[in-house]
Structures are given as structure tokens and as C-alpha cells.
Amino acid sequence: MSKPTILVTGGAGYIGSHAVLALHDAGWPVVVADNLSNGRREAIPDGVPLVEVDVGDAAAMADLFAVHPIAAIMHFAGSIVVPDSVTDPHYYYRNNTVASHALIGAAMKAGIKHILFSSTAATYGAPETVPLDEDNPTRPINPYGWSKLMTEQMLRDIAATGAFNYGALRYFNVAGADPQGRSGQASKGATHLLKVACEAAVGKRSHVDVFGTDYPTPDGTCIRDYIHVSDLAAAHVLALEALIDSPSESFTLNCGYGRGTSVLEMLDALDAVNGSPVARVMGERRAGDPPQLVASNRRLVERLGWTPRFADTATIVRSALEWERRLAS
């Protein structure tokens, strides 16, 4: 039987483009909705239609649903930079929460029955102990985390009426690039640690700043659970299948490896792969950063049968660096 068509919002962006590749590789018809505010047309494979649209524009989304017979939505579109959410919370609530509200409304009118949502570890705030399972209290410490948690709450309440089922995937820190070199992180003005450090490794930046060396962690720098973007994309395909197979069940799943890596450990791993050190400048803490975030992925593994393929830190770093070299060449 042929597979139904999936709408990928934010499919021209970093993670969304890897999900588009995973769907496309597995034979799912895909349509991308992206306003290209931070995405690239080139990230979308040939043959996949791109509709240039703001997902918060309910009328435009209704037009899209009238033209394309969409069975399910993977909703990646949104704004992603934690410190920007601290300086401009109004924009973050608009582009994440309000836009999601509009998209959900348009999807309901079009009778769409499955929504997979890009949520975040930032919903947990600054937990005292790790690893975190999904029942940990959600107490965001920045507007970005709140904007995502509010969207999760909308999905939960509306799904309870039977309108659709949903999956909220709470990503920890996404890193790396497609092992075949077809996509990677390409946005200008990047702020993510490994991306910034790889830009320094290829000479696009003079150094990498280390934001805070006095955290209550073994080396004083923040600890994160870095997950390879292609392992995350594979989890999305499994989650989509679960939503379609069990239409009365919704779920919230952490996406990480259950392994903590400090900022300095990540930079050491890059230096080892690169073969020469990237200059580091030790600096002050950045606003909105929790000291440590590490996932328990027990539920993800049990619920979806997910098996990571690219978890090795050197593999993550190598793919990110190869992509950066490709961009620079």
C-alpha cells in the first residue's frame, strides 16, 4: 500500500531537513512548509515540494491543506535560540506558541489526525538531578522552554477531545550532520556549541567562547546530552508510524543518549578529530543556561524500538566538521 503524504514544517531547516531525508529515503511522500527565515531551499531534496509560508498564517495553511492531501504533520518550524528568547520573549511566544496554535487550528479544520511536535529538554528547566525521565517536573527557566511547553499543553488538551493524536519529542542537544553529506547545520549567525566550534576549526571564526566555567559540574562547564541529528530523524519516522498505527495514543518522549558531555569535553573531542586545537576564550555565563541536561531515553527505546547508530561522540563531531568543511569549500 502506498504511504500517505506528510507535511514537514520547518523542513528547510537543520533538523527538519534531516527528517525530510529520512522520510524520503523510506518512501514517504513529503511536502515542506517553511518561510525560509532560517532555512535553505537547497536542503530539500529534488522532487519534494516546498511551500513558502508562515505556519502561523492559518489562511495560507488552509490553502496548503486544500491543495495537498496531508495525513500527518511533523512540526519543526519555530525559533530556537535560548538567549534570544530571553531578550525577545514576545517574538518567541508569537513564532512558537501562537504560530503553533494557528497551525493546529488549520490542521483540525482540514481533518488531519496526527501531529508530531518538536519539543525540547528546555521544558525541564534547571533540574537538580539527571538523567531526566519524562515524568520529571517541567519548570522552564527561559521563554523558549515555556513557549514549547505551552504548545505541548495545547496539543495535550486538544488531543483529549479526540481531534488528533500527537507525539511530543523533547530533543536534548542536536548535533552532527547527515553521514552522506546531504545536509547539516547551515544557518548564519549560528549559536550552537559544536557548530560554532566547527566554524572556528575551518577558520570562519577566530575562537570559541566558553560561556561559564563556574558551574557546579566536574570541570565547571555546562553538561548536555548531544544527539546525532540522523538518529533523531530516524526516531521521527518511528514516532510517525506509532501515531498512525495507534491513533488513540499520544506520547511524550525524551530524545537523547543518556550521556552527559561538558563544553570542554566537546571541544576536546573536536580538537582530537580536527588534529589541531581550536582557540578557546573562557568567559561569563550566558543567560538562560541550565548547568546540566541529560536524558533518560528508556521510554523512547521501549515505545519506538529506537536503536541509535551514530552515538559515538567522535562520529558526531566528525560529521559536523566534514559538513563545515564542505560549506567552506
Ligand SMILES: NC(=O)c1ccc[n+]([C@@H]2O[C@H](COP(=O)([O-])OP(=O)(O)OC[C@H]3O[C@@H](n4cnc5c(N)ncnc54)[C@H](O)[C@@H]3O)[C@@H](O)[C@H]2O)c1
Ligand atoms: N537544534 C536543537 O538542538 C534543538 C533542540 C530541541 C528542540 N529543537 C526544535 O527543533 C525544531 C527545529 O530546530 P532546528 O535546529 O532545525 O532549527 P532551524 O532554525 O534550522 O529550523 C527551523 C526552520 O523553521 C523555519 N521557520 C521558523 N519559523 C517559521 C514560521 N513561522 N513559519 C514557517 N517556517 C518557519 C525556518 O526557516 C527554519 O527552516 C525547532 O522547533 C526547535 O525548537 C531544536
Ligand SMILES: O=c1ccn([C@@H]2O[C@H](COP(=O)(O)OP(=O)(O)O[C@H]3O[C@H](CO)[C@@H](O)[C@H](O)[C@H]3O)[C@@H](O)[C@H]2O)c(=O)[nH]1
Ligand atoms: O559558543 C558557545 C555556544 C554554546 N556554549 C555552551 O554550550 C552549551 C550548549 O549550548 P547550545 O549549543 O547553544 O545549546 P543549548 O543552549 O543547550 O540549547 C539547545 O539545546 C536545547 C535542548 O537541550 C534546545 O532546546 C535548544 O533549542 C538548542 O538550541 C551551553 O552550556 C552553552 O553555554 C558555549 O560555551 N559557547
